[in-house]
Amino acid sequence: MTGERIESIATTLVVGGGIGGMATAISLARRGVAVDLIDLDPDWRVYGAGITITGPTLRAYRQLGLVDRIKAEGAVTNKSRVRLFNGTVLRELEEPEIEDGLPATGGIMRPVLHRIMQDEVRALNIPVRLGLTVKALETVGEGVDATFSDGAKGRYDLVIGADSVFSGVRELAFPHMGQAQHTGQGCWRISMRKPPEQDMGEFYFGSDNPCGITICGKDAIYLFMLTPHVRREQHFTEAELYDELKALLAPFGGNAGWIRDNMARTDWINYRPLAAVLQPKPWYNGRVVLLGDAVHATTPHLASGAGMAVESGIVLAEELVGAASVEDALLAYQERRYPRCRDVVDTSVTIGRLQLEHGPPEQIAGLIEGALMRLNAQF
DSSP states (O other): OOOOOOOSOSEEEEEOOSHHHHHHHHHHHTTTOEEEEEESOTTOOOOSOEEEEEHHHHHHHHHTTOHHHHHHHSEEESEEEEEETTSOEEEEEEOOOSSTTOOSEEEEEHHHHHHHHHHHHHHTTOOEEESOOEEEEEEETTEEEEEETTSOEEEESEEEEOOOTTOHHHHHHOTTOOOOEEEEEEEEEEEEOOOTTOOSEEEEESSSSOEEEEEEETTEEEEEEEEEOOOOSSOOOHHHHHHHHHHHTTTOOHHHHHHHHHOOTTSEEEEEEEEEEEOOSOSEETTEEEOTHHHHEOOGGGSOHHHHHHHHHHHHHHHHTTOSSHHHHHHHHHHHHHHHHHHHHHHHHHHHHHHHTTOOHHHHHHHHHHHHHHHTSOO
């Protein structure tokens, strides 16, 4: 999908080659902007978990023209199943399409999604430099002078920081912002082959630790579990990750129980504490602007972190089309994104707090349902 040409800027530097950075680079390049994309990882990798893709996220990817590949290389559905932790089926949920021909929900492995977006970046001939970040940024006149970590310099009409929750661009140019705050929960994930009877995504309730399974391909799933975070002096070893997750899954039946009984030490297992933040305005400083986790990092409770990043990249490009000035465009981008991102972050953090407090399941379900209905509205 190609938009109108952007005349307000000619050159842009995108710092961060993740989902938000690539979505932004694609959106700008299709509108005639010369984009340089840099990423600190010399191998341009992404970690191996799956990702749940909601209807609103699929809608954003359709605007990028990538939803058909996601459907082909991931898994999509219009149903999900709710179980008690012991495996008892409570009900199956029919999830409505938010647009004609658009799946309601789905999943895909993160490395696969990353590759799909990388392929589009390359198809648009966007220059990509790896093992590189910025060390200094200075808005001078109608541009930004950038100094790179290898000592090289460049000048751009706009610099976009999409460089993760630990954003170096934010550290350089936004002194009024701070670090994401831990929420008290941690998230366990395992990626492995699909249980034989797994035919849709599932959610398990009634245990102290909420759990879910997302189908991510023909024979791929990931399971997630949310637990209270326990502070440790050292990271879990691979052996500890396996043993701890297997023990946490001990009470579970259904496909979660099958995963416990069939998981292998060679399967990809990860644990990380959850953190979130909605950074205060302004989200731009001169000709430098932030998006994605750099400015609206959330927890996975609404499966919307990636979707918010893709939407932000699209909206930034849209606001630069026909804007009276770059500054007007950046303000419009900020004001258009702030309420939606605040809703996602605040609701996700509230859900996590209620889970830690063993709050009423119907209250938690109501918060999730209400937020997802609001997200169904066009961004």
